[in-house]
Every structure is written in C-alpha cells, then in structure tokens.
Amino acid sequence: GAGVSQTPSNKVTEKGKYVELRCDPISGHTALYWYRQSLGQGPEFLIYFQGTGAADDSGLPNDRFFAVRPEGSVSTLKIQRTERGDSAVYLCASSPTLAGRNNEQFFGPGTRLTVL
Template identity: 95%
Template structure:
C-alpha cells in the first residue's frame, strides 16, 4: 500500500511568515510522529499523536510551533513567525499503534523548509 506522504516536498518562505506542513500517514496507522532534521544532524523528535490527541509534545522548540490531527489521520505542523533557524527537513512517521516502544516507524520523504 501507499507509504507516508508529505506535502509540499519543498517550501521556501520569508522570515516572519506562517507555514503549514502536511503529513498523510499510512492508512490505519493510529500513531503519527513529527521530527526535524537539521543539516549534519539526526532527526530530532518534535511531537507525536495517538489518534487525535498529542501524546507527547515535549520536543516542540517554542510556542511558534503547533501541530494538529483533527480526525486522527492527516496531520499539519504549523509554524508561525518563521525564523531562519527553522530551516530544516521536517520528517513525519507513522506506526500501527503506540505505547510500547516496539513499533517500527515508517518515515515519509520529508518537507525541506527554507526560511530566507
């Protein structure tokens, strides 16, 4: 079946603008994760959802970052007042369930965000 998809694949914006990044998980996967990967670094955890609720948002760097998953499927990562330091690859992953740490996370291709 289809894997995790993310749109757009690339997003260029200006400092101070608002952006939305979309993630469409594998059908039936109840858990969804967002990571941020800066150049030369590994993926850094941001937030994960179990169903519609954010189970852990401890990785969100500040209140400019927010994510939703209103129907328990597609998720949107929202970044307000973007800064040049927000430039990175934003990765989404999903798993069939959550809560035992064992599930393989299936990653999407990422959205490369560039803030000018």
C-alpha cells in the same frame, strides 16, 4: 500500499511568515510523529499523536510551533513567525500503534523548509 506522504516536498518562505506542512500517514496507523532534521544532524523528535490527541509535545522548540490531527489521520505542522533557524527537513512518521519496543516507525520523504 501507499507509504507516508508529505506535502509540499519543498517550501521556501520569508522570515516572519506562517507555514503549514502536511503529513498523510499510512492508512490505519493510529500513531503519528513529527521530527526535525537540521543540516548535518540526526532527526530530533518534535511531537507525537495517538489518534487525535497530542500524547507528547515535549520536543516542540517554542510556542511558534503547533501541530494538529483533527480526525486522527492527516496531521498539519504549523509554524508561526518563521525564523531562519527553522530551516530544516521536517519528517513525519507513522506506526500501527504507539511505537515502543517492538514497533517500527515508517517515515515519509520529508518537507525541506527554507526560511530566507
């Protein structure tokens, strides 16, 4: 079946602009996660959703970052007033339930964001 998909695969924008990154999870997966991977580092947690609600947004770096999942499926990560330091690969993952001890998170290919 289809895996996690993310669009666009690449996004180049100018400093100060607004961007939206989209994630389509695996059908039926109730938990959805966003991570950010900066150059030379491992992915870092941003936010996760259980259904439509953000269960933990403690990884969002500041209030320029926001994510929604209005119907409990597709999610959009929104970044306002982008800065050069936001340049990274943004990864989305999903799992059948809240991932914890026994569940694997399935990752998408990522969106590479470049802020000029």
